[in-house]
Amino acid sequence: MIKVEGLYHSYSNDENYAVKNANFEIPKGEIFGFLGPSGAGKSTTQGILTGLLQLQKGNVNVAGYDVKNISQKMFNKIGMSFEQSNVYSKLTAKENLDFYRKLFDGQTREPADLLKLVGLDGKENVRAGEFSKGMKHRLTFARSMINNPELWFLDEPTTGLDPAIASEIKDIIRKENNNGVTVFLTTHNMFIADELCNRVAFIVDGEIKLIDSPKNLKLQYGEQLVDVEFRKNGTVVKETFSTIKEEEKQRLQKVILDYEIQSMHTKEATLEEIFIKVTGRGLV
Amino acid sequence: MLKKIWAIFLRDLKVGSRDSLTLIIIIMPILLGIGVNLLTPSINDTTVNLALLEGENPAQAEYFADFAKVELFPNEEAIETRVKKRDHIVGILPDGDRYYIMSQGNEPESVIEMAKLVNMYYAEGINLEDATAKLFEFGETVPPLKKMLTNTLIIMISILGGMLITFNIIEEKTDHTISAMNVTTVSKNAYLLGKSLVGMLYPVFSTIVILLITGFRDVNLGQLILMVIVSSFLSLLIGFIQGINNDDVMSAAASVKMLFLPVGAAIAAIELLNQKWQILFYWIPFYWTYKGNDAVLLNSATWPQILLYSGIVLALGLIVYLYLSPKIRKGLA
Numbered sequence: 001m002i003k004v005e006g007l008y009h010s011y012s013n014d015e016n017y018a019v020k021n022a023n024f025e026i027p028k029g030e031i032f033g034f035l036g037p038s039g040a041g042k043s044t045t046q047g048i049l050t051g052l053l054q055l056q057k058g059n060v061n062v063a064g065y066d067v068k069n070i071s072q073k074m075f076n077k078i079g080m081s082f083e084q085s086n087v088y089s090k091l092t093a094k095e096n097l098d099f100y101r102k103l104f105d106g107q108t109r110e111p112a113d114l115l116k117l118v119g120l121d122g123k124e125n126v127r128a129g130e131f132s133k134g135m136k137h138r139l140t141f142a143r144s145m146i147n148n149p150e151l152w153f154l155d156e157p158t159t160g161l162d163p164a165i166a167s168e169i170k171d172i173i174r175k176e177n178n179n180g181v182t183v184f185l186t187t188h189n190m191f192i193a194d195e196l197c198n199r200v201a202f203i204v205d206g207e208i209k210l211i212d213s214p215k216n217l218k219l220q221y222g223e224q225l226v227d228v229e230f231r232k233n234g235t236v237v238k239e240t241f242s243t244i245k246e247e248e249k250q251r252l253q254k255v256i257l258d259y260e261i262q263s264m265h266t267k268e269a270t271l272e273e274i275f276i277k278v279t280g281r282g283l284v
Numbered sequence: 285m286l287k288k289i290w291a292i293f294l295r296d297l298k299v300g301s302r303d304s305l306t307l308i309i310i311i312m313p314i315l316l317g318i319g320v321n322l323l324t325p326s327i328n329d330t331t332v333n334l335a336l337l338e339g340e341n342p343a344q345a346e347y348f349a350d351f352a353k354v355e356l357f358p359n360e361e362a363i364e365t366r367v368k369k370r371d372h373i374v375g376i377l378p379d380g381d382r383y384y385i386m387s388q389g390n391e392p393e394s395v396i397e398m399a400k401l402v403n404m405y406y407a408e409g410i411n412l413e414d415a416t417a418k419l420f421e422f423g424e425t426v427p428p429l430k431k432m433l434t435n436t437l438i439i440m441i442s443i444l445g446g447m448l449i450t451f452n453i454i455e456e457k458t459d460h461t462i463s464a465m466n467v468t469t470v471s472k473n474a475y476l477l478g479k480s481l482v483g484m485l486y487p488v489f490s491t492i493v494i495l496l497i498t499g500f501r502d503v504n505l506g507q508l509i510l511m512v513i514v515s516s517f518l519s520l521l522i523g524f525i526q527g528i529n530n531d532d533v534m535s536a537a538a539s540v541k542m543l544f545l546p547v548g549a550a551i552a553a554i555e556l557l558n559q560k561w562q563i564l565f566y567w568i569p570f571y572w573t574y575k576g577n578d579a580v581l582l583n584s585a586t587w588p589q590i591l592l593y594s595g596i597v598l599a600l601g602l603i604v605y606l607y608l609s610p611k612i613r614k615g616l617a
């Protein structure tokens with residue numbers, strides 16, 4: 001569904017790349033998670049894939065179309081939910097969707113159904129300008145489904161939503177995926193990614209550090225982590241060690257020998273911890 | 285694709301109807317048109333009310349009745365009383381073997397002139413058909429001030445059309461909806477066209493309304509609409525670029541206001557300046573628009589003349605287009 005080779009992008013048209021040598025492929029039907037801290041280059045990559053940003057360098061094929069010279073027809077197959085909600089404030093929720101559906105060629109979905117799906121039923125005739133941030137975000141999300149996309153780009157679909165609604169959004173994504181929709185999910189929420197994604201890419205400073213399934217990552221890193229609290233120079237220090245990395249094993253031994261241990265637990269690593277381990281970076 | 289362009293236009297229209305500034309722009313020309321009407325004498329006063337002495341000269345009364353509304357009165361005092369009433373009626377009274385015109389003084393000049401003419405035609409025995417033709421022509425003579433104000437109003441309307449586009453673009457920028465538009469099947473050209481429709485149709489529509497209000501009903505509408513459309517092309521280019529360059533409606537309106545400077549200069553040049561200075565203003569598209577509109581309003585325009593003027597406006601517009609088009613496209617990316 002998506003094939004990216006040697007993708008670079010620089011906003012300043014120089015060597016200062018927001019995305020550096022990205023290579024990945026997404027088969028049909030997959031939920032692919034693009035994970036990284038804010039500013040990592042996720043939205044930039046998504047922007048190039050959806051033609052919002054001009055492709056500068058590399059080969060990108062999306063839904064069978066070469067992104068170098070985009071055909072408008074491509075957008076019949078694509079849905080895009082934006083990180084920053086963008087709906088017409090002077091139009092009602094329903095009017096927003098009614099207008100948007102006219103901009104596609106194929107079968108489109110009923111605005112009323114979509115609004116119900118994202119919990120905006122009863123708000124059909126309220127102008128989007130009067131919506132809360134979360135409601136606008138849900139409207140933006142609903143709109144991205146209107147053309148029955150085969151390939152669905154979601155940029156931070158749950159960010160800023162309260163947990164109950166985030167969970168509903170997650171269910172909708174899973175349901176659409178079960179119907180065969182390929183999903184490109186950009187997020188820095190590791191729980192959502194963990195639950196939804198078939199595979200994830202870790203991206204930091206414009207570079208993809210790793211691509212694998214959450215399952216493999218946990219097999220590789222999970223249950224082999226030890227949380228240790230120990231007293232060092234009078235203060236309590238908390239550190240997590242891998243029991244498979246040789247260097248960390250030796251450090252763990254040294255800690256046990258040298259300091260007074262307060263507590264010690266083995267545990268399953270979260271995707272977030274794995275991310276930190278792999279990239280050496282946090283997610284915010 | 286036409287359906288999508290139309291959808292964009294209808295959306296702009298709907299949003300416009302909810303925006304007070306847009307509504308003001310739509311209503312303002314109508315009010316100004318009514319203002320022009322109140323300020324200047326009306327055009328098509330071909331019917332004149334005449335007050336005559338009953339039985340004094342029945343043949344004359346009959347002759348007059350063919351192009352004027354004739355009222356008969358028993359004596360001079362009755363006519364005087366009638367003429368003094370507020371509406372425009374003049375008396376024609378015998379004075380020896382000639383006739384004189386009795387007026388109140390507040391009648392439009394055209395009414396008096398008309399009465400004199402009718403009187404003269406009768407005196408000279410000009411037959412009815414000739415007289416009617418001549419009188420019709422006379423009635424069509426357009427008051428210059430009215431023509432000038434109406435013309436200026438029509439040009440202003442085209443600029444306001446551009447301003448409507450500016451408002452629309454600023455709305456899309458504020459709501460960040462351009463990126464949502466860019467992931468639909470609507471191409472940039474179709475989008476620009478859809479957005480342009482408001483800036484094209486509004487001037488055409490408003491111009492027609494203005495013609496109806498001010499009474500220029502017998503002008504060659506085709507010629508005028510052509511002038512309006514070519515001028516609007518320029519206005520909408522400016523509308524787009526102002527929308528892109530400004531983030532709020534007020535600063536955009538302020539920049540668009542600058543346009544009234546060359547417009548004013550062109551009008552002043554045509555109305556006030558000697559022929560030898562005219563060439564200095566040839567570069568202003570509105571100069572040619574004004575000239576074209578003027579000829580149409582005078583009912584003296586020929587198609588070759590209008591095609592020449594609109595061609596010049598279009599050519600100047602195309603130069604602006606070549607310059608602005610890349611900036612507009614980039615601004616909407």
Ligand SMILES: Nc1ncnc2c1ncn2[C@@H]1O[C@H](COP(=O)(O)OP(=O)(O)O)[C@@H](O)[C@H]1O
Binds near residue numbers: 018037040042044
């Ligand atoms: N329009 C822009 N102009 C210049 N730099 C930008 C622009 N958008 C993003 N960047 C920079 O590119 C980098 C990647 O940004 P982005 O792709 O938005 O990150 P993410 O979506 O992962 O948070 C950041 O350093 C950001 O500051």
Ligand SMILES: [Mg+2]
Binds near residue numbers: 039043044
């Ligand atoms: Mg982002």
